[in-house]
Amino acid sequence: MKRPSMYPAHEASLKAFTELFNGVRDRLPLVMQIYQTENFRDDGVIVHTRTGKRVAFDWEKRDRYFTSGRFAYRTLWQFERKIKKDEIGLSLQCDSDETAVLVAWHQDWLQAPVQRRSLRQDSPGKVVEAVRETRHFRIYPYTEIRAFRKMIHRALTRGLFDHRVFEESGSSS
Numbered sequence: 001m002k003r004p005s006m007y008p009a010h011e012a013s014l015k016a017f018t019e020l021f022n023g024v025r026d027r028l029p030l031v032m033q034i035y036q037t038e039n040f041r042d043d044g045v046i047v048h049t050r051t052g053k054r055v056a057f058d059w060e061k062r063d064r065y066f067t068s069g070r071f072a073y074r075t076l077w078q079f080e081r082k083i084k085k086d087e088i089g090l091s092l093q094c095d096s097d098e099t100a101v102l103v104a105w106h107q108d109w110l111q112a113p114v115q116r117r118s119l120r121q122d123s124p125g126k127v128v129e130a131v132r133e134t135r136h137f138r139i140y141p142y143t144e145i146r147a148f149r150k151m152i153h154r155a156l157t158r159g160l161f162d163h164r165v166f167e168e169s170g171s172s173s
Helices: 004-023 142-158
Strands: 030-034 044-048 054-061 076-079 088-094 100-105 115-120 126-134 138-141
Touching (some): 004 030, 004 054, 004 088, 004 142, 100 142
Parallel strands (some): 054 088
Antiparallel strands (some): 030 044, 044 054, 076 126, 088 100, 100 138, 115 126
16 A cells, blocks of 8 residues: 555554454354555455465555445556555455445456556655556445355355456345
């Protein structure tokens, strides 16, 4: 994350979401683990505890364009610098009021061409960054955390780490 002003909110929202995810009482053998030390790569993993299969994720709390489960755009951009990190398979972005999570698979971004965009960050003005965009993302309200967990379980058991796993989950975008 290149927005130091967001670090405290980022960390707090990730901790709260992890507690929500791990607090669900169902039969799915899943656990979300977050790293206690910043590694500047990924933020944690979701593990299928019976098989050991896992998917690493990048977490972000959005303070713009995503509020109360509503994302302002039809496509989602991701920085190329994040997509290049082979160990990350999943992007999780919570909305500004922590009521929903936007989910996108890195494999879907890899199908799109790299573009250069002028983007806002913490520093004054804008910075030009390489990005990719996708229409393949889903929004899961926190009240539907079970649907999110089912989708992750399907992805890990089937080895399906792209938008096709959404088609079976019944979630909305």
